[in-house]
Amino acid sequence: MTLKTYPLICTRGVIIFPDQEVVIDVGRPASLAAIENAQDNHGDLICLFSQKRMDLEDPGMDDLYEVGTLCEIRHVRRFDKFIRVKFRGLERVRLKKWVDNGTSDMGEVELIPNQRQDETEEVALVRMIAQAFEQMHPGEKFMSKELMMELSRGVGADVLSDKAVQGFPLATERKQEYLETPGINDRLVMLLQDMEKEKKMSEVEKKINETVKERIDQGQKDYYLREKIHAIKEELGDVAEIDKDVENIRKRLDENPYPEYIKAKVRDELSRYEILPPASGETGVIKAYIDWLMELPWWQVTKDNEDLNDAQKILDEDHYGLEKVKERIMEYLAVKQMTNSLKAPIICLVGPPGVGKTSLARSVARALDRKFVKMSLGGVRDEAEIRGHRRTYLGALPGRIIQGMKKASVVNPVFLIDEIDKMASDYKGDPSSAMLEVLDPEQNSVFSDHYIEENYDLSNVLFIATANYLENIPPALQDRLEIIQLSSYTDAEKVNIAREHLVPKQLKENGLTPEQLHISDDMLLYLVRYYTREAGVRQLERTIAAIARKTVLAILKDGKESITLDKDLVHEWLGNEKTDYGKREEQDQVGTVTGLAYTSFGGDVLQIEATKFEGKGNLVLTGQLGDVMKESASIALDYIRSHAKEFGIDPECFGKLDIHVHVPEGAVPKDGPSAGVTMTTALVSCLSERPVKSNLAMTGEVTLRGNVLPIGGLKEKSLAAHRAGIDTILIPKGNVKDLEDVPQEVKDHIRFVPVATAQEVLKEALV
Known part of the structure; x- marks a missing residue:
């Protein structure tokens, strides 16, 4: 192995093959010194090695490819900061040692001669390459005239394998592979592979070019036609x-x-x-x-509030109580954050007016940091209000759902559907049926509006519906809703809401400071009990607003500095007490029983009265009773007649007496089965002359066999009993599970007695 030493230059991305001439700009000091050294001391011979990384400014031996080219310097042209050198490749060389002799970088190299391989294979490969070149497109950039002349002369295989690859569009690494391959046949095989690849690439490029040309031609055609239309309109004056x-x-x-x-x-x-x-x-x-x-929003979206503690804080700030609703919203947020994708649930808040259903939906939007849209369905009786009109009709519009989405301008708002139980239907269609698709999480991703005609995705919308009466929502629609019941507020909750929210709000709206109007919790409770009668707090807010206005007038007109509210002032400003919640009887009474009712205003107590007088066995019912309540009275009387001896009643008296049952207040319609045990007790008390305990109330449905069945609204009824001073409530055994919803303050003052039969009721109730 013969080693020779020559000056050395590192090139960036330039590979030189034997018999190839390349012009390179040389500017690095070490390279300039190597050029000078080669010209002065080595007969213009120099070695060129390519860097593995082009960004290196001062490479070492490990940063160079091992195989390079021994070159001859053919021409040098000098400029201010660099020289332009023409090199001609001579031989392949392998770098063995990097030498720094102080003048320039030197390389100790070994010459790598071409290796002849199987001659027959060589001839076949040359012929195949010549044919491949003939099949190539003549316009290819690497098909130079010089190469075509070499091919026509029948150039040797060694020269062909280096000449053909010089202009070929190959990566630097691939060209280095050719340089590092001494076997001529091996290089020819590599060349055939690359020519086949290039042929396929040319076909793909040709196809792409044709496609692009077609599109450009179509675009030019469209542009030409539009310009022509524009010119025609200009002539007609229609532009x-x-x-x-x-x-x-x-x-x-x-x-x-x-x-x-x-x-x-x-x-x-x-x-x-x-x-x-x-x-x-x-x-x-x-x-x-x-x-x-x-x-319409098709892709616009707002980012949800990911801070669960912050969301909980916002919900608590805006609403006192309502724990179940808040918990459900927090669950939704948590699961969405965990899975990063979730179909929005369809929540329906059901409860009496004024308990905060609509304002809760606004709070949810604020907690989620989403846009809020409201749609009220009260009185809607046309299907087109939901699905939109066909475009063929004059004045056609999309439905309210699409209108709400346009107003929201994002695809994931909180969408409040208010008063969903107030929809009606007539000859124009049934809007509740149209709502089925909107509120079905499995269908609303492809909601179809008659006007838009294209599918619209509602699956990212958080729908919140509100209703006063669950029974007014069609069953098919109920099935698609997640029902959350909101019961009426307790007196304590109303006082808390008034203190934390309503009073500060009315002070601000009327320009007052907290120092100018003082309302104690006792006075708030007095207003709640004797000036409002409601499940929510709307009337309470109006009452506080009236007090705030009168306070402003007293300050400005009478020169008062501040007002402290007391009962005398309330009577002066608001008049006498407006409402009187039912109260318990002061003494034990015969034929009078305290019953519990569930109304739209919450719970209430009422006395059911029964009396007897000579007659022919008739049952008289008064107090605007509904059909179900009338049936309860008949069932109670028939049950008593069948067990008269057990209760100490003469069976003969039923044919000689008329019985009158009255439920005050007579002007208010009443219905429902839960007065069954109350009527039974009143009738037994009346007929047996035994008084009923005045500190006791009861509720429950009764059957002909005397069984007591569960009822609804236990929380509201127990609150009413607590307000009225009752200390014992008889409830059906089936309602024991509902006691967990009853506030602790009520359970602390009232004894709940579960009963299963009318006999148990009478044993507890009668003195």
Whole structure:
């Protein structure tokens, strides 16, 4: 092995093959010194090695490819900061040692001769390469005239394998592989592989170019036709805002990520819009439709509040109590955060008026940091209000759902559907049936509006519906809703809400400071009990607002500095007590029983009275009783007649006496089965002359066999009993599970007695 030493230059991404001439700009000091050294001391011979990384400014031996090229310096042209050198490749060389002799970098190299391999294979490979070149497209950039002449002369295989690859569009690493391969046949095989790959690449590029050309031609054709239409309109004097509108719409389509099917629909409508004269009535219809498609949110989204503690804090700030609803919202947020994707639930808040259903939906939107949209269904009786009108109708519009989404301008708002139980139906259709698709999480991802005609995704919307009466919601619609019951507020909750929310709000709205009006908790409780009668706090807020206004008047007119509210002032400003909640009887009474009722205002107590007098065995019922309540009275009487001896009643008296049952207040309609045990007790007390305990109330449905069945509204009824001073309540055994909903303050003062039969009721109730 013979080693020789030559000056050395490191090149960036340049590979030189034997018999190849390359011009390189040389500017690095070490390289300039190597050029000088080669010219002065080594007969213009120099070695060129390519760097593995082009960004290295001062490479070492490990940073160079091992195989390079021994070259001859053919020509040098000098500039200010660099020299331009023409090199001619001579031989392949392998770098064995890097030498620094102080003048320039030197390389100790070993010459790598070409290796002849199987001659027959060599001839076959040369012939195959020549044929492959003949099949190549003559316009290819690497098909130089020089190469074609070499091929026609029948150049040797060694020269061919180096010449052909010089202009070939190969990566630096691949060219280095050719340089490092001494076997001629091996290089020819590599060349055949790369030519086949290039042939396929050329076919793909040709196909792409044809496709691009077709599109450009179509675009030019469209542009030409549009310009022609524009010129015709100019001649007719029809050029107005239409062209500007069309241009703006096309620009918006191109710049924004609308779904492809919407882009296609808009472009289709635009082509119709352009050819119509401006005076045509159809242009306005098409333009309105395009505007709706463009302005609906298709991709816009707001980021949810990921801080669960912050969301909980917002919900607690805005609403006192309502723990079940808050817990459900927090569950939704937590699961969404865990899974990073979740179909929004359809929550329905059911409860009496004024308990905060609508304002709770606003709080949810604030806690989630989402946009809020409200749609009220009270009195809606037309299906088109939900699904929209067909575009063929004059004045057609999308339904309220799509209108709400446009107003929200994002695809994931909190959407409040208010008063869902107030929908009606008539000859125009049933809107509650149209709501089935909106509120079904499995279907609403492809909601179809008659006006829009394209599917719209509602699955990211958090729908919250509100209703006063669950029974007024159709069963099919109920099945798609997650029902959360909101009961009426307790007196303590109303006082808390008034102190934390209503009083500060009314002080601010009336320009007062907390020092100018003092309302104690006792006075708030007095207002709640004797000036309002409601399940929620609306009337209470109006009452506080009236006090605040009168306070402002007293300060400005009478010169008062501050007001402290007391009963005398309340009577002066608001008049006498407006309401009187039912109260317990002062003494034990015969034929009078305290019953418990559940109304839209919450719970209430009422005395059911029974009396007897000579007659013919008739049962008289008064107090505007509904059919179910009348049936309860008949069942109670029949049960007593069948067990008369057990209760100490003469069976003969039923044919000689008329019995009258009255339920005050007579002007208020009443219905429901839960007065069954109360009527039974009143009738037994009346007929047996035994008094009923005055400190006791009861509720429950009774059967002909005397069984006591469960009822609803236990929380509200127990609150009413607590207000009235009752200390014992008889409840059906089936309602024991509902005691956990009863506030602790009530359970601390009232004894709940579960009963299963009418005999147990009478044993507890009668003195």
